[in-house]
Amino acid sequence: MTLFRTIVLLAALVGFGAGVVLTVVQQFGTQPLIVKAEVFEQARSEASAPKPHDHEPSGAHDHLAASAADVAAAEAHEHGGGDEWAPADGAERFLWTLAANVVSGVGFALLLVAASELKGGLTSWREGLFWGLAGFAVFTLAPSIGLPPEAPGVEGAPLMDRQVWWIGTAVATAAGLALLAYGRSALAALGAIVLIAAPHVIGAPQATEAPAIPRDLEHDFVVAVTVTGFVFWAAIGVLAGALRGRFAAA
Amino acid sequence: MRPVMTDLTRSPTRAGALSAARALPIVCAFLLGVFVIGGTGFAQMAAAHNAAHDHRHSIGFPCH
Numbered sequence: 001m002t003l004f005r006t007i008v009l010l011a012a013l014v015g016f017g018a019g020v021v022l023t024v025v026q027q028f029g030t031q032p033l034i035v036k037a038e039v040f041e042q043a044r045s046e047a048s049a050p051k052p053h054d055h056e057p058s059g060a061h062d063h064l065a066a067s068a069a070d071v072a073a074a075e076a077h078e079h080g081g082g083d084e085w086a087p088a089d090g091a092e093r094f095l096w097t098l099a100a101n102v103v104s105g106v107g108f109a110l111l112l113v114a115a116s117e118l119k120g121g122l123t124s125w126r127e128g129l130f131w132g133l134a135g136f137a138v139f140t141l142a143p144s145i146g147l148p149p150e151a152p153g154v155e156g157a158p159l160m161d162r163q164v165w166w167i168g169t170a171v172a173t174a175a176g177l178a179l180l181a182y183g184r185s186a187l188a189a190l191g192a193i194v195l196i197a198a199p200h201v202i203g204a205p206q207a208t209e210a211p212a213i214p215r216d217l218e219h220d221f222v223v224a225v226t227v228t229g230f231v232f233w234a235a236i237g238v239l240a241g242a243l244r245g246r247f248a249a250a
Numbered sequence: 251m252r253p254v255m256t257d258l259t260r261s262p263t264r265a266g267a268l269s270a271a272r273a274l275p276i277v278c279a280f281l282l283g284v285f286v287i288g289g290t291g292f293a294q295m296a297a298a299h300n301a302a303h304d305h306r307h308s309i310g311f312p313c314h
Contacts (some may be wrong), residue, residue, distance in 0.1 A: 003271075003272060003275040003276065004275035004276075004278055007275065007276065007279040008279060008282070011279070011283070017303055022308070022309075025310045026304070029308075030307060030308040031302075031304060031308070034276075034304055034307050034308070053268025065257060082299055084296035084300060085296075085297050085300065086300035086303075087300065087301060093304065096301040097302075097303075097304040097305050099301075100290050100302035100305035101305050101308075103286060103289070103290045104286070104287060104291060104302075104305060104309065106283075106286060107285075107286030107287035107289075107291075108283065108287065108288065109283070109284065109286075110279050110280065110282055111283040111284070113279070114276045114277070114279040114280035114283065116273070116274070117281065118276055118283075119275045123270060133292075135278075139309075139310075140309075145309050145313060147310075149307070149310035150307070150312070151307065152307065152313075152314075155306060156312060158296055159294065159312060159314065162312035163292055163312050164289065165309075166291040166311070166312050167292075185274070188283075197293070198263045205267075223309045225307075225308060225309070226310075228308055229309060229310060232309070236273075
């Protein structure tokens with residue numbers, strides 16, 4: 001299983017680097033907007049009844065209404081019972097975000113490196129960058145067509161429905177791109193186009209409630225997430241392509 | 251990985267064995283990636299959600 005170990009080690013390095021890059025971009029891009037949106041989100045949830053709210057460090061907020069979880073889940077920002085642990089604002093919240101960024105970076109790097117190994121492995125940072133662009137198309141662009149990235153305070157359809165559509169769209173887009181790139185026949189290309197278009201023909205589950213945040217904030221957030229995702233994926237691809245040569249002997 | 255490729259072209263009998271030997275670890279690594287992303291991006295446990303909250307929003311995962 002040396003190949004397995006090689007892929008995991010390479011993905012760990014790539015994911016760590018990309019996670020750090022993501023964290024830096026995020027601090028200037030999405031994070032200020034998240035904090036801004038949370039003010040609106042909180043104002044609404046306070047206005048519309050006593051509801052659990054987990055963005056605050058526990059103690060700073062009344063965690064009532066654990067019993068009203070069902071109602072709250074439907075109409076407000078609901079994370080569970082109401083008294084679950086959440087990182088305190090400041091360093092703790094930042095460190096958890098950094099950790100999540102790095103862990104996700106490793107996860108996405110595993111996908112990219114494994115998929116590229118099936119095709120013989122990356123030979124240069126430039127080739128890696130193209131794979132990174134494919135990752136961006138699959139995991140950022142395609143899902144955000146039907147489900148624009150939601151800032152806090154933007155309520156969507158039930159979470160499970162959105163997750164299912166999101167994952168289905170990513171899988172269909174990835175399969176479509178692979179068919180486009182490696183399929184030999186016109187029929188394969190046609191199948192690819194159908195696969196990529198299908199999730200959007202089916203349509204994403206849509207929200208029934210108007211967002212709590214202003215429209216321009218909503219718009220800025222979508223732009224910030226898209227650009228952040230682009231940089232993140234470019235970093236994964238370039239790092240994977242550049243570092244892979246050092247592991248090729250294994 | 252290039253030496254592997256040369257072996258592949260040189261010996262068709264070994265090729266099948268080699269590519270199967272390559273495919274298994276690759277698929278395992280891919281599944282590990284799926285598992286990791288499931289944890290950071292999609293686990294609905296409140297603690298997992300709260301810890302990864304800003305990450306999920308920043309990457310466009312469906313959050314709450």
